[in-house]
Amino acid sequence: MFILTGTCTLFSLLVLFYILGYITVKGMGAISIQFLTNLPAPLGEKGGGIANAIVGSMKLVGAALLLAVPIGVLGAVYLAEYGNNRVGFWIRYSSDLLNGIPSIVVGIFAYSILVLPMRHFSAISGAVALAIIMIPFVLRNAEEFIRLVPRDVREGALALGIPQWKVILRVVLPSASRGILTGVVLGVSRVAGETAPLLFTAFGNRFWDDGWMNPIATLPTAIFTYAISPYPDWHEQAWAAAFVLLAVVLFGNILARTLLQSKHEGASH
Amino acid sequence: MGKLPDESLPLTIETQNLGAGYGAGEVIHNVNLKVCAERVTAIIGPSGCGKSTLIRCFNRMHEVHPAATYSGRIMLEGQNIFAMDPVYLRRRVGMVFQRPNPFPTMTIFQNISAGLTLNGERNKSKIAKAVEISLQRAALWEEVKDKLHQPAVALSGGQQQRLCIARALTVEPRTLLLDEPCSALDPIATAHIEELIVDLKKELTIVIVTHNMQQAARISDFTGFMLLGDMVEFGKTDKIFTNPDDTRTQDYITGRFG
Numbered sequence: 001m002f003i004l005t006g007t008c009t010l011f012s013l014l015v016l017f018y019i020l021g022y023i024t025v026k027g028m029g030a031i032s033i034q035f036l037t038n039l040p041a042p043l044g045e046k047g048g049g050i051a052n053a054i055v056g057s058m059k060l061v062g063a064a065l066l067l068a069v070p071i072g073v074l075g076a077v078y079l080a081e082y083g084n085n086r087v088g089f090w091i092r093y094s095s096d097l098l099n100g101i102p103s104i105v106v107g108i109f110a111y112s113i114l115v116l117p118m119r120h121f122s123a124i125s126g127a128v129a130l131a132i133i134m135i136p137f138v139l140r141n142a143e144e145f146i147r148l149v150p151r152d153v154r155e156g157a158l159a160l161g162i163p164q165w166k167v168i169l170r171v172v173l174p175s176a177s178r179g180i181l182t183g184v185v186l187g188v189s190r191v192a193g194e195t196a197p198l199l200f201t202a203f204g205n206r207f208w209d210d211g212w213m214n215p216i217a218t219l220p221t222a223i224f225t226y227a228i229s230p231y232p233d234w235h236e237q238a239w240a241a242a243f244v245l246l247a248v249v250l251f252g253n254i255l256a257r258t259l260l261q262s263k264h265e266g267a268s269h
Numbered sequence: 270m271g272k273l274p275d276e277s278l279p280l281t282i283e284t285q286n287l288g289a290g291y292g293a294g295e296v297i298h299n300v301n302l303k304v305c306a307e308r309v310t311a312i313i314g315p316s317g318c319g320k321s322t323l324i325r326c327f328n329r330m331h332e333v334h335p336a337a338t339y340s341g342r343i344m345l346e347g348q349n350i351f352a353m354d355p356v357y358l359r360r361r362v363g364m365v366f367q368r369p370n371p372f373p374t375m376t377i378f379q380n381i382s383a384g385l386t387l388n389g390e391r392n393k394s395k396i397a398k399a400v401e402i403s404l405q406r407a408a409l410w411e412e413v414k415d416k417l418h419q420p421a422v423a424l425s426g427g428q429q430q431r432l433c434i435a436r437a438l439t440v441e442p443r444t445l446l447l448d449e450p451c452s453a454l455d456p457i458a459t460a461h462i463e464e465l466i467v468d469l470k471k472e473l474t475i476v477i478v479t480h481n482m483q484q485a486a487r488i489s490d491f492t493g494f495m496l497l498g499d500m501v502e503f504g505k506t507d508k509i510f511t512n513p514d515d516t517r518t519q520d521y522i523t524g525r526f527g
Contacts, residue, residue, distance in 0.1 A: 084335065156436075158333060159364040160384040160387070162388060170383075175373050
């Protein structure tokens with residue numbers, strides 16, 4: 001039994017390090033300052049970069065954050081403070097279902113409600129698709145951390161004659177803020193790598209984007225386009241872009257873990 | 270039971286046939302209690318007898334529980350508290366809880382001033398003055414005056430509890446409810462709090478719930494004994510502890526049960 005379970009564990013670790021190592025080896029070669037700061041080169045020319053995709057991903061994820069964090073956190077306040085009833089149960093249930101929906105379905109949804117009426121691909125539709133994926137994630141995570149704030153602390157504030165909304169805003173939310181932030185960072189690193197919902201919303205762009213109403217380049221769509229192309233130097237760039245994306249997502253995960261870690265240390269003294 | 274212990278003293282809180290509970294279950298039944306102004310009234314009784322529920326009715330913290338129920342009336346200085354906004358009621362009737370509950374993200378200064386700043390007070394010198402006065406009244410000023418901007422959770426348990434008392438005093442309540450304030454503290458910290466209570470009754474009405482009978486005997490002027498949700502006996506502390514009317518009180522204070 002020990003050998004069997006140990007082998008399986010080892011296997012999963014091997015897969016992780018194989019992916020990390022393979023992408024690093026393949027990707028590192030094409031990474032340079034010029035790759036990170038230049039636009040893609042015209043077809044047939046050497047060089048070129050993914051600066052527009054890096055900026056585009058930041059813009060999309062940023063906009064998704066602005067949409068998802070207020071909705072997710074305020075919804076979490078509702079669930080934690082007022083949601084111990086049938087309504088709360090159904091919100092939790094549907095939010096968990098939404099969390100499990102394949103991201104390509106979310107993409108089709110954003111396509112049909114935004115791209116079709118607007119008649120062209122747009123950055124904003126991509127941001128909405130990413131926000132839809134983020135909301136249930138932020139909501140459920142923030143709810144957990146708001147619930148962890150001890151009842152004593154809430155009651156202490158209420159007993160001072162502070163109105164409930166202010167108790168939530170000024171005492172409960174700050175006490176849960178580090179946990180909420182951890183969830184947001186994890187949510188960001190999750191949607192940063194989403195490709196499927198962007199293929200028919202943000203679409204991709206070989207130039208700097210032309211505002212929120214037009215297609216925009218992103219790291220995942222750039223990787224996708226480069227990877228399925230027939231040109232060897234584009235393949236190389238796809239690996240390099242994958243390496244950049246991997247680094248961003250790993251950094252997000254490590255940052256989230258560090259945040260949570262220092263929370264526990266903060267509580268112990 | 271229920272008689273005014275001393276007819277000459279003004280009343281702060283008076284309950285009339287007060288019942289309270291959760292959902293279909295009633296925890297306290299038909300309590301008639303008179304709390305005298307600027308005195309210490311202790312509520313004693315075994316665990317689960319409803320003494321905490323009783324004082325949580327006085328500032329309507331009982332109804333923080335979604336299934337809370339009430340019956341009867343509570344008068345505060347002649348006014349029906351159920352006709353008041355609970356937010357304003359709680360500024361007149363402060364409360365200190367069993368376990369010290371400083372706000373974890375705030376400094377000592379922010380904790381003490383929370384009752385003012387979170388209710389919109391902006392005048393900085395007024396806030397600073399109120400913080401100093403509250404800390405002095407809670408006998409904590411000397412210990413923390415040099416570290417007002419450090420996190421409140423770094424204080425010891427006894428200091429945290431005095432911090433909570435100071436925090437409650439900042440909103441200038443005329444009545445202070447203490448729900449087993451020493452149960453999480455060591456004997457030295459307990460002695461500090463007891464001295465403080467005796468000192469505070471010069472200007473405040475104090476109701477303290479305790480399961481420590483010696484504590485009730487040491488610091489209170491009046492004592493009520495509760496059993497299974499009923500106020501069995503209420504009177505002057507020295508009478509309750511030396512010559513109680515009810516045999517159940519006698520049994521409890523002599524340690525035959527509870």
